[in-house]
Amino acid sequence: MNFEYQKLDNGLTIIGEVDPLAQSAAVGFFVRTGARDETPQISGVSHYLEHMLFKGTDALSALEVNAAFDRLGAKFNAFTSEENTVYYAAVLPEYLMDVAGLWIQLMRPSLRNDDFDIEKNVILEEIAMYKDLPQFEVMDQARALHFGTHPCGNSVLGTNESVSALTASQMRSYFSKRYAPNNMVLACSGNFDFKALCQLAQEQCAAWGAVDTTRELEDFRGTFRTKHLQNENLARQHICLLSPALSMQDPRRFAASLLGMILGDDSGSRYYWGLTEPALAEIAAMQCESMDGTGVFYSYLCCDPDKTPKVLDIIRNIFAELEKTGVSEAELETARNKMLSAVTIKCEQPMGRLVSLGFNWIYNCNYQSVQQNVDAIKAVNAADISDIIYRLKPSKFTMLSLGPNSD
Amino acid sequence: MNNTLDIYQLKNGMILLGERIENVHSASFQFLLPAGASLLPDRCCGASSVINDWLFRGAGDRSSRELIEAFDRLGVHRHASTSAHHLSLNASLEAGNLPSALELYADVIGRPQLAAKQFELSRQLAVSELQGLDDDPRQKIMTLLYEQFYPDPFGRPAIGKLDQLQALPFERTADIVKRMPDPSKTLFSICGNYDFDAVCKQIEILFDAQSNQGLIEKQPASKGKHYSHFPSEGAQVHIGLMTPMPTVASEFYYEIAAAVSVLSGSMSSRLFTEVREKRGLCYAVGANYRTMRDYAGISCYAGTTPDKAQQTLDVILEQFRLLKDGISTDELQRAKVGLKTSLIMQGESTCARSSSIAADHFLLGRVRELAEIREKIETLSVDSVLRFLQKHPFEDFTIVTIGPNAVTV
Incomplete structure (x- = not known):
C-alpha cells in the first residue's frame, strides 16, 4: 500500500492510501468541527448541519443528492462527534471519482430555509429516539458531568430547546467559520487513482477561501462529581x-x-x-x-x-x-x-x-x-x-x- | 470477485465449506449447530441464550478461566448467537492461530464441562439480558414482532421468556447441550486465508462423534395476532410491521431483493424519501427481507413521537402497497448497483462471507458463488419485479407498537 499526500494552496489536504488489489475504494471528508466548537446558543448545530449537507446545493435538490449516491451504489453516511464531522462513502473502484465529485459539491451546500425547517423535525425525532435508549442517554449525561464547563462536555445532538430555537442564518454563519478548506481533509483508501483525485480537487475546491479556524486545546482532568x-x-x-x-x-x-x-x-x-x-x-x-x-x-x-x-x-x-x-x-x-x-x-x-x-x-x-x-x-x-x-x-x-x- | 469455493463432507455427515479470499491475513469461521430456538423443548425458551454462555465456562481440561484466557491469547474475536434453526458460534482471528482455535472449539462443542454452578451464573446473566430488553425498545419491538409474525415455534425469542428462564432446570439444559452436536446436521464454514486440506484433516480428527438423536423439529402452529400494542412511558412510539414473502429458495428471490431495495435500500428509497425526507416524521425508518428455511417476510421499523405515529404507519403502509403500481427504470438500476456493490464488499470480509456460505448451504442446499448472484442481479428487469409484486401484493401485515399510545390499523 502506498501513501500519497498533496495540499492545495487554500489549505485543503488530500491524502490517500492506495491498494491496487482492493475490490473497493472509500473516500471521505473529515471536517475538524463538532459539539466542542459550539456555543450554548447554537448547541447541536454541527450535527444538524451534517444532516443539512445532504439537502443539496444550488444545482442539486435533496432527492437528487440521494439518487446520485444510490446510482453509484455507494455505501455512504456521515457522523458527528464532539470534535469531528465525517462524511464517507465506499464504492466499487469505477465509481470512486464520481462519488468523490459528489462529496466535493456537497461541501458547499445551499442550506435552504425550507429544507432547514423539515429537517428540524427529523433532528427532534432523533433526540426523542435517544431519550428512549438509556445506554446512550447515560453516556451523554456523564460526559457533560465529567467535563463541566470544558467544551468536550457539549452535547452532540443538543436539546429540544436549543435545536427548536436554532435559525438557518445561525447555521450559515457557523458553516462559513468551520467548513474552510484549511479545516478539512479529503481522504481516500483502496483501489483508486490519487493523481486523478488531486486533479479533481484542484479543479473543484481551489476557489474555496481559507478562514482562520481555531480551537482551544486544553487538557481537562474532569470534575469527578x-x-x-x-x-x-x-x-x-x-x-x-x-x-x-x-x-x-x-x-x-x-x-x-x-x-x-x-x-x-x-x-x-x-x-x-x-x-x-x-x-x-x-x-x-x-x-x-x-x-x-x-x-x-x-x-x-x-x-x-x-x-x-x-x-x-x-x-x-x-x-x-x-x-x-x-x-x-x-x-x-x-x-x-x-x-x-x-x-x-x-x-x-x-x-x-x-x-x-x-x-x-x-x-x-x-x-x-x-x-x-x-x-x-x-x-x-x-x-x-x-x-x-x-x-x-x-x-x-x-x-x-x-x-x-x-x- | 471470484473467490475459490471448497466443500467436503466428513464420514459422520458434517459438512465443511470454505471460501478462500486472496490478500487477507485473517480467517473467520462458523459452526452452525442444530439447536436453534425453534428446536428447544417446550418451556425452555431462552435455553440457547444460557447455553451460548455456559459452553465457554470450562471445556475439555480447561477451567472457565483457562479456556477464556486461551481464546484471548490467540486474539480470537468470538461471537455466539441463536436463530430459529441454529446455535451459531463464530470466530475471527489471524490465520496463523487457526489450528489452535479449532482445538478450543472442539472442546467447547464436544467436551463442555457443564458445571452446575456455572449454569446458574449463565442463567442469571440470561435473565439480566432479557430484563435489559425493556430498556431497548427498538430491539424489543422486533422480538415481539417476530414472535407474532412467525407460526410458533419459529418466532420464539432466542433471548427467552422470563418465567421460563427463571424456572429453567439444569438437567434439561445439560441434556440439550449433549444432543446438540449432531454432526449430520452441523455445518462448518471458513473464509479468508486458510489451507482447506489441513482444516479438513484437523476437523475430521477433532469432530469424530457419530450422529445422535438430536433435537426434534416441531410442527408449526398458527400465527399470532394481527395487531398488538404494548404500553410504555417512552418519548417515542416504536412501530414494527412485517408482511409475508417467499423464501430465499423461491425463484423470485432476486425480484424480492430488488423490491426491498427500491422500498428501503438506501437514502433515495421510497420509505426514506416519503417518511423522512418529505414529511420529517422519523429519524429511523427502514425495511429488511428476513428469510428462514420455510418462512420469510419483509420487516419494517420506525420510531416517532406519539402525535405522528398514526401518520407514520399510514405512510409506510401506503408505500408498501404502492410498489406494485410501478417502479421506474432508474429506481431499479439504483437497486441493482446497490445490490452488486454490497455483494462485492461482502466478498472482502472474511466474517461476512463465512456466515453467508453457511446460510446458503442450509437454506438452499448449495452455496451460490458471487459471480452467479451478480449475473442474476444483472438480469432483473422492471417487468420481472412488477410481475412478482402483482402476483404477491403486500396485503397481510402483522403490526406491533410500543409506546404511550396505540395506532389504528
Whole structure:
C-alpha cells in the first residue's frame, strides 16, 4: 500500500492510501468541527448541519443528492462527534471519482430555509429516539458531568430547546467559520487513482477561501462529581464512569488503549472476571477515547438496580488493586494479541482503513501505516502501563447513574 | 470477485465449506449447530441464550478461566448467537492461530464441562439480558414482532421468556447441550486465508462423534395476532410491521431483493424519501427481507413521537402497497448497483462471507458463488419485479407498537 499526500494552496489536504488489489475504494471528508466548537446558543448545530449537507446545493435538490449516491451504489453516511464531522462513502473502484465529485459539491451546500425547517423535525425525532435508549442517554449525561464547563462536555445532538430555537442564518454563519478548506481533509483508501483525485480537487475546491479556524486545546482532568438520575420506568441501572486518559497527540495513547482493554474488554478482562462472569452485571465495558488535547476512559455498566452497591464496590476494588500491583506481562500480552487481530481484520477493507487514515491526519498531520500501528502496539510494555496508572489514577472518576435507584 | 469455493463432507455427515479470499491475513469461521430456538423443548425458551454462555465456562481440561484466557491469547474475536434453526458460534482471528482455535472449539462443542454452578451464573446473566430488553425498545419491538409474525415455534425469542428462564432446570439444559452436536446436521464454514486440506484433516480428527438423536423439529402452529400494542412511558412510539414473502429458495428471490431495495435500500428509497425526507416524521425508518428455511417476510421499523405515529404507519403502509403500481427504470438500476456493490464488499470480509456460505448451504442446499448472484442481479428487469409484486401484493401485515399510545390499523 502506498501513501500519497498533496495540499492545495487554500489549505485543503488530500491524502490517500492506495491498494491496487482492493475490490473497493472509500473516500471521505473529515471536517475538524463538532459539539466542542459550539456555543450554548447554537448547541447541536454541527450535527444538524451534517444532516443539512445532504439537502443539496444550488444545482442539486435533496432527492437528487440521494439518487446520485444510490446510482453509484455507494455505501455512504456521515457522523458527528464532539470534535469531528465525517462524511464517507465506499464504492466499487469505477465509481470512486464520481462519488468523490459528489462529496466535493456537497461541501458547499445551499442550506435552504425550507429544507432547514423539515429537517428540524427529523433532528427532534432523533433526540426523542435517544431519550428512549438509556445506554446512550447515560453516556451523554456523564460526559457533560465529567467535563463541566470544558467544551468536550457539549452535547452532540443538543436539546429540544436549543435545536427548536436554532435559525438557518445561525447555521450559515457557523458553516462559513468551520467548513474552510484549511479545516478539512479529503481522504481516500483502496483501489483508486490519487493523481486523478488531486486533479479533481484542484479543479473543484481551489476557489474555496481559507478562514482562520481555531480551537482551544486544553487538557481537562474532569470534575469527578457523582450524580444520580432517577427514572422509575427503566428496568436496569445504567452507570457510566469517566476518568482522564491521554490525547490523540500523546504517543502513549496505545498503552492507554491497552489498559482499557485489560480492564474492560468483553472477554477475559478484569471487569469480566469481577462482574460479568459472576453474573453481577450483564454489561461491564471500558475503553479509552483519545481526543484533541485530552482523553477519557469510559466505563459502562448495566446491572440489576439492587446489585448496584456491590457492583460499585467491586469496581473500586479493581481500581485499588490495579494501582497497587499494576498489570502482569501475561495480561498485557493477551490484550496486545486481541488488539492486533482487531487491527488486522479491520484493515482488510478500504472502509476500515479510511477512518484511521483520516483521523490520524486530523489530529496529528501524519500518516501511520498498518505496520506502524502494529509496531506501536507491540512496543508497549508493562512499565508503560504502570506509568499511565500512576499518572492518571483511574480510581478517581466522575460517575453518572441512571435508573430506578434514587441514590 | 471470484473467490475459490471448497466443500467436503466428513464420514459422520458434517459438512465443511470454505471460501478462500486472496490478500487477507485473517480467517473467520462458523459452526452452525442444530439447536436453534425453534428446536428447544417446550418451556425452555431462552435455553440457547444460557447455553451460548455456559459452553465457554470450562471445556475439555480447561477451567472457565483457562479456556477464556486461551481464546484471548490467540486474539480470537468470538461471537455466539441463536436463530430459529441454529446455535451459531463464530470466530475471527489471524490465520496463523487457526489450528489452535479449532482445538478450543472442539472442546467447547464436544467436551463442555457443564458445571452446575456455572449454569446458574449463565442463567442469571440470561435473565439480566432479557430484563435489559425493556430498556431497548427498538430491539424489543422486533422480538415481539417476530414472535407474532412467525407460526410458533419459529418466532420464539432466542433471548427467552422470563418465567421460563427463571424456572429453567439444569438437567434439561445439560441434556440439550449433549444432543446438540449432531454432526449430520452441523455445518462448518471458513473464509479468508486458510489451507482447506489441513482444516479438513484437523476437523475430521477433532469432530469424530457419530450422529445422535438430536433435537426434534416441531410442527408449526398458527400465527399470532394481527395487531398488538404494548404500553410504555417512552418519548417515542416504536412501530414494527412485517408482511409475508417467499423464501430465499423461491425463484423470485432476486425480484424480492430488488423490491426491498427500491422500498428501503438506501437514502433515495421510497420509505426514506416519503417518511423522512418529505414529511420529517422519523429519524429511523427502514425495511429488511428476513428469510428462514420455510418462512420469510419483509420487516419494517420506525420510531416517532406519539402525535405522528398514526401518520407514520399510514405512510409506510401506503408505500408498501404502492410498489406494485410501478417502479421506474432508474429506481431499479439504483437497486441493482446497490445490490452488486454490497455483494462485492461482502466478498472482502472474511466474517461476512463465512456466515453467508453457511446460510446458503442450509437454506438452499448449495452455496451460490458471487459471480452467479451478480449475473442474476444483472438480469432483473422492471417487468420481472412488477410481475412478482402483482402476483404477491403486500396485503397481510402483522403490526406491533410500543409506546404511550396505540395506532389504528
